């Protein structure tokens with residue numbers, strides 16, 4: 001069901017510093033910051049030859065990554081995103097198998113303008129999974 005790795009997301013306490021590090025120290029191709037108010041984050045995508053890194057930083061008062069950064073003040077890997085062809089079919093299959101699909105199971109439009117869903121990290125080896133329909 002899952003396809004390509006779309007991105008690995010890293011929660012960062014200082015978005016400008018992390019962006020500069022990927023651009024200047026690691027020599028990566030870096031996209032401009034993107035506010036995503038529906039998701040409570042600002043993102044910067046790092047374009048790699050085979051996938052992307054998504055730097056994420058809290059936006060607004062109710063960011064879903066605020067607690068994660070409180071527990072991990074230096075930042076850390078927050079989620080991985082896999083591509084799926086049919087997100088509703090993926091959700092139904094996962095729900096039938098007992099996995100917790102977050103946000104009531106209703107996809108939101110993600111940073112690439114495509115529907116996304118999240119799966120509870122406690123159901124997937126301690127790793128928060130994002131599914132993106134492509």
Ligand SMILES: CC[C@@H](C(=O)O)C(=O)SCCNC(=O)CCNC(=O)[C@H](O)C(C)(C)COP(=O)(O)OP(=O)(O)OC[C@H]1O[C@@H](n2cnc3c(N)ncnc32)[C@H](O)[C@@H]1OP(=O)(O)O
Nearest residue numbers: 036039043064067068078102110111112118121126127128
């Ligand atoms: C830009 C849009 C989009 C894209 O297109 O790419 C994005 O990527 S948006 C990214 C941000 N959005 C989200 O993370 C949405 C989904 N997340 C959530 O719904 C919540 O964050 C959560 C995963 C359900 C956790 O929320 P909550 O239960 O309120 O937090 P707790 O701190 O109580 O956590 C409970 C439990 O889970 C562990 N945890 C939390 N986050 C993670 C994580 N990212 N990876 C691994 N484990 C995580 C946390 O440590 C707690 O464990 P215990 O301490 O053992 O109880």
Ligand SMILES: [Co+2]
Nearest residue numbers: 009054081130
């Ligand atoms: Co993401």
